[in-house]
Amino acid sequence: MALYISFLLSNWMFSLLAAVVLALIILLKHKKNSIKNRKKLPPGDVGLPWIGETIEFFQAQRNNRLFEDFVQPRITKHGKIFKTRLLGSQTVIVNGAEANRFFLSNEFRLVISSWPSSSVQLMGKDCIMAKQGEQHRCLRGIIATALNHAGLESIVPKICSSVQLHLDTYWRGQDTLSLYRSTKILTFTIVFECLLGINVKAGLLTTFERVLEGVFAPTINFPGSRFWRAKKARQEIEKMLVNVVREKRNEMESNRNMEGGGEEEGMLLSQLVAAMIRGDITEHEVIDNVVLLVFAAHDTTSFSIAMTFKMLAQYSNCYSFLLQEHADIIRNKRPGEILTLEDIKKMKYTWQVARESMRLYPPIFGSFRKAVADIEYEGYTIPKGWKVLWTTYGTHYNAEYFEDPLSFNPSRFEEAFPPYVFLPFGGGPRVCAGYQLAKLNILIFVHYVVTRYNCSLLDPNEPITMDPLPSPSYGMPIKISPTL
Template identity: 70%
Template sequence: MALEMNFLALTCVCSLLTAMISVIVLMQKKKSEKKIRKKLPPGDMGLPWIGETMEFYKAQRKNRLFEEFVQTRRAKYGKIFKTRLMGSPTIVVNGADANRFFLSNEFKLVISSWPSSSVQLMGKDSIMEKQGEAHRCLRRVIASSLSCAVLEAMVPKICHSVESHLNKYWHNKDQISLYRVTKILTFTIVFECLLGINVEQEMLGMFERVLEGVFAAPFAFPGSKFSRAKRARKEIEKVLVDIVREKKNEMEGGLEGGEREGTLLAQLVAGMIRGEISEEEVVDNVVLLVFAAHDTTSFAVAMTFRMLAHHPNCFSLLLRENNDILSKKRDGEKLTVEDTKKMKYTWQVARESMRLFPPIFGSFRKAIADIEYEGFVIPKGWKVLWTTYGTHYIEDYFPDPLAFNPSRFEEPIQPYVFLPFGGGPRVCAGYQLAKLNILIFVHYVVTRYDWSLQYLDEPIIMDPLPFPSQGMPISISPKLL
């Protein structure tokens, strides 16, 4: 009996201790949650789950995300504020210090965070989904195909593509859609010059259908954008798998120069042969890089011509620079990488155009730990949204920020202020290729054609990336040489 009573007493004591510990843990948890709530940035989380997503999308479609969504909240709450977007609690940050903090702490405090639809369409094995060493391994392979030596050898190929493009789409025409035909050109350059793949006529259409669904709701019901995009993605995958396997057989059989060929596809397949990456990774990264390289570049080209049309004095300076380069070339002689280095004012114009009309709005990161920043706490699992406009349009970094002033790029710009290609470990690997595309195309157009925009203030909309709503029609006539 005494033993039973002692056991019962011990059981009661254990139960009491367990209850006390549970209460203490619960109190600590509530205290911690209360502490986090107190330290969260100001802002409005909006409706449950939906949050402020509808306001975000509405502003996005008009390409006024900064003015109608970010700037209004920034004015009310400060340069860091909370909201809820697409079901996720989100902290929006602005300024070079925030860009530096979050972009340079990739893999340490934050990781890239894309919508489910984007991941499914770009590919779960693409570099945008890779973290840490897996990301670094793939980036090394891609960077090796965009080295200075490779880019130098690529310049004549890009010149050839531009000349062929002008002969096909501009010759004997008095009007063209600049943005639309430039998309064809940048798509061709990515495939033929970077990847070493011949472009089939229907391929651009396939990629365009995929792009339509990258930010759509990930519901594959018949007729939806996402459903159409998924079908197009499967068609692309089928084509690319055949190309990758053919390239692998050629390289293993010694029929090609292997990695010495220099194309990105050859580098990726060589990594596959060595067992460093899989066939799925090769295909997914080709898909991603095509999107990353051609849509953003064609928009940057279009905005460069838009701003030149608005500022004839800037166009005169740019034209003089390019005519000087042309005057030193023999008839039919192609540009060299040294010629592109002389296009300093042309690149200032392009950079200022991208500052005012950045090809990307920004991107999301996800906190992988509780983050203390600017006296606030960003809880683990929350999203962080940085924006290009958060520095591009701020007077502290660019005096009179709405004015078009290419000369502001005569002096070096401080890091994490000008971000049309992102920053940190995930900065666009194709930045230098995009630069060459822009400079070479602008050179050939302004030295061979007189041109004028039909609509000086054509609205820019987003679906899902920014583009001129009418395709930027221009009137053209060949110069008399």
């Protein structure tokens, strides 16, 4: 009996000891979590579960008033860094040049690019926007090779020819036209024919536009949904590009005895296929990056061109200065002689006008990143897994960087601005690889239009919408007449 009582007593003591140890473990874990939870999160309202402030965000974005209706009121209430919830994700929105520098320069270390699933599926999981680290650097290096100084110099005559042919085809004999639609057709053609060496077939632009309609749509792959239609269009494009890429590979492999393996200097498709032949990238990577580059190089550029002409139409004094610059260039050219890269370097005021237009009407509103570790910034903790959104408006519309920021003043670009202030093409390791090509497209198109046509807007107050990228609501109709 005494042995039994002793056995029960020892079991009771053991159970008590185990309970005490377990309680201590729970207490320590709770204390650790409490300390972690006491980390200061950015201020802000996250709204309803999952939905958060998504509806307000996209409503403001669609009306092209993301800064005025969504960002600015929260800056006033919470400061330059604040939290919200968008599309189910805890999100911190940051504003200012220092914030841009911190997050964009820490790509791959503290943050990584974070795009919606629909965008990744439609652009392609092997495109550069979905790549991280060394894979991203490899692809970017290939693209940069095609767009170096020699590549740009070789592409200028091609762009000039495309612009002149476009004006002869779509502008000659017309009284009115949609400037935005015209520039979309032109920039799309330039990407395919001048940069990739692929002939544009009828209906191809429409197919690409069907893909674009689904890049921010819910990934509901149900017949008739926007995403389903976009996926079908993507499959049509991929089928076409597979044939083009394989034909290009066969052509280049049959010319291996040529210096450089038959690569055409500055021809991006040739550079991508050459890398595929070397085994540096796969066929999927070639196709996905061609799809992405077509979107990146033509949609944003066509919008920037349209906004440049919008500003020129509204500010006649700026137009006069710009026109004189192009008249001086023509004066030193023989009749019919096309532009050179050196001519384009002389278009300094024109580029100031274009940059000021992109400051007021940025072709991208910003982009999302995802924290890959807890981030300490400005006294706040951004937990691992949270999204971070930087916006162009955070500096473009800020009087701290641009005096009287809502006024149109191209001369402000006579002076250089600090890094991470003017970001129409992004910044950091993911800065747009094709921004120099966009610059050529804008300047060459402006040159040939202003020296051949008089233009005026039919609706100077036409609103800008976002669906999903910014565009003039009515296509920017203009009245044109040949110059005397």
